[in-house]
Each structure stands twice: as C-alpha cells, then as structure tokens.
Amino acid sequence: MQRKAIFEIHEIENGAARGDLCLLDGDQETRFDAISGPYGKGHLPIGVYKITSCYLLAEKEGVDLSAYKVDAEPWVAQLSPCFDTDRTGFLVHGDGGVVGTKGCIGVVKNDKVCFLSIRDMLKDSDGEIELIVEHKGG
16 A cells, blocks of 8 residues: 655745645545745755654643644654755644744644644554655646
C-alpha cells in the first residue's frame, strides 16, 4: 500500500507559499489547508523530503508553543530533505499564533486530524513517509 504526502503549492506571494498538504494512504486522500513561510528564510524549498517522526510537544511553563497548534495539542512531524541544502529544522505542525511559519509547513485548520493521520501512516510504514513539495500554481 502506497503512503506518501504532497504539499501542493498553489500560490507564492511575499515569501509565503499557500496550498494543500495531501496525505495519501492507499485509496484514501486527505487534504489540509497549509502555509509555509514567509518568516525566516521564507517557504521551504521545492523537492523531496522524508517525514521521519511525528510526536506531541511537552508543554513547559514559560515556553510558548502556540505556534505549533490550532485545535490540537502542540505537535510536530520532522522532515528530512533528500537533497543538499544549508537550511535545517523543517517540520510540519499546526499553524497557530501569527499566520505563517519560518519555513515549516503549517496546517491552518484540522491539525489534530493531520497529526493523527501522519502518526498512523508512520506506524503502518517503515518509519518514514515520502513528502513531495511541488509548485502547482502561478
């Protein structure tokens, strides 16, 4: 059974890439509105990545994790680029707080469903899922 993810970028404006994060699990396709950038070095680069883990972040007193959640507990899925880049720290997470990310993929709504879907896909795979980032729009 094929399991993979695609971040389909529909538009790039002022360093922010907006589109759909598509999770493909066999016959099932689930889509989530998502954004990457415009902060830091802008949106994540086009290319192929591996999602290697997905987990909840531990809440700590004095640490603001609001940027990592929308309607779920704060969570992240780690991304590993399959190409050379000087950038690091790529994640998928809920896009809470100020709209946009520092190069991660921020899930705009329904992030709890996204977290659970990625976590379950990783459990049912060999511990990694391919993520393709592609620009589909103008």
